[in-house]
Amino acid sequence: MKRQNLLLGNSIFQVGNRALRQIDRFTFRTFCLLVFAISFTPTIATAVDITEQFHRPLDKSSLGYARNEADTLIGIGNRQYGAGNANKAITSWSQALEIYHSIGDVNAQGMTYKFLGKGYLRLGKYKDAESAIRRHLAIARDTNDFQSQIFGLNNIGTILLRQGNFTAAVPTFQEALTIAKNLNDVEGKGLSLSNLGLATARIGNYNQAIKIYEHALSYRRQSRDPIGEANTLNNLGDVYLVVGDYQQTIGTYGAALRIAQATRDRRNELRSIDGLVDAHSSVGRYQRAFDLLAKRLAVAKKFQNLREELNSFESYAQLYEQLGQFNTARNFYQRAITIAKTIQDNSKELSLLDRLTQISYR
Template sequence: MLKLVPSIALSLLVSSALAAPSFASSLNHQLRVQYNNGTQGSARQTADRIVESGIQAQRSGLLDQAIADWNRALDLYQQIGEIPAQGRVYDLLGMTYIQLNQLNNAENAFRRSLGAARDEGNTIRQIYGYNNVGQVILQRGQTVEAANSFAEGVRIARQAKHDAGLGLSLSNLGLATYAQGRYQAAIAFLEEARKFRDQAKDPIGAANTLNNLGDAYRAVGSFALAYAAHDRAMTLAQTGSDQAAQFRAFDGMMLANRGMGQENRFTEMLNQRLAMANRSNDAWQMLNSLKMVAQHQQQQGKLTAAEGYYQQAYSVAQRLNAAREQTFLREQLGFLRSRKFRWQAR
């Protein structure tokens, strides 16, 4: 049975929610790309229609069908030598493989997109390609290799004087450096990245960079600077209507308050997070919030209250069909009940 160390349990739980990857391009963006803007002819028109069929399948949740359609379209694009369309379809495939957690397939698709960008001489797509490849590698824990990919994105973006690409690449390089435990170096990359994010007028990207920066400042014990970074990230995430970044910023502010010894404020924010999750109607955030409150109650020795929150979290996990979460929560409930039994038997 898993037993959490009370003094670090909540920090571990919150930190586990902070590692969401930030790719250079999103699936929603790729779905909006217009395809019939290159070669002409019946083969091109057929390939474009197949791509659209795949997009409709993806939007209906039929991911395997979408992948099959896009691979058919790729065959046609390759036959007629339509390189830009190939690159965009590889990005569609890469993002969809990420959804399916098929990292090897995602990496292969993004590398092929990067190759297409080189073939067509598209500098901007090369920057994004190196970042997408790096993010997949980073998810596998290959931090040095990921940093090398991001550094290549930085190099090309500097040459092209492309603010958005430079901000993205520096931010991701900071993230990979942070993952290596090189916190001061990560802070340097992220501080530079935030300037270019601001210049590119990318509030969501800037929020992600600032959340990463807050994590790095917290890692070196600079809690006031961490709070300021997360606080600014919250404002930008609200501007960009990015709910995930808002929760991440809020969690960072909570941990910064705890680091500064403001335990009462930390407790208040835990309750605010629970209310925030309820208002957002986000079941996963509700699950995370209930687990955080339960662990905090457990740390305070309030075992009955902790059991109640864990039980609520378990109910949410059942609704989500989250098997791993259910296992974790059953272990916590069993641990609490055994402690209560031993205390009552004394």
């Protein structure tokens, strides 16, 4: 009996049958071609492989670097906003937002949208502000961040007020108030009630607005929020002025002024003075009104706030015009116009020029 050998060189099984040898040759050639083909065929990635490559997380060092860069941009934007440059602040915050998106930090995105809304509001870009704040609110809802929802709703309501949509603002503030009550958030209740009072006053329901403001004041004081308290007092003073209750008007604005001065809250301080000037001049106390305007102008100059200097000169001009002292009024209108040109406020410059033209014939 012959031995069977596998000869790799000839690929022939030595069996005693010709047909079988032919089949063996065919099988070996097929096997060699298969090996050759496999050796030079590229590996095809599956859809799962590609997805994993795209969603592979950044390494910790890259994530940390990106987050630090975004956080730095937020800080820069805050300083720019504080210095009065909202345009540059928006640029910095927008760059930070792109980074937060890239690393998937949803909470930081919500915070940045809130900052952007604030920046757009200062520039009077209400459509952009509303878009940013609604995105902030959407994230707060997705993450069950109820406190952010309170402030987001109040911000949206404020934009609606500035757009003159008073009726739509009311339910927005009411929704914020409901959430604040459910959380027993004293600060949120004070803010929401104060804004609700403002919307109610804009509609013309003054008596109801006074009650809402008084309720808001109790929460402002509980939360030890002097800036919020001064703001609510100024709002309440506005309503008392409209209904002609000058004693309450002067007392309320006076209380707001004392708080604002004690806390160095310049915005509410100037607003309180404006209210007191209107109240005193309405009852013929012109000397008191002029004394207050002198203090207002001194504050504006001390902090080198040209916008508030302009407002002070305009108030002087209006008061002198009210007294029939048109030459002096024209002088103050001219000074206000000069500042309007300096700060490149074209619309204000045109309105002042129009007023100056009208009194030039008197």
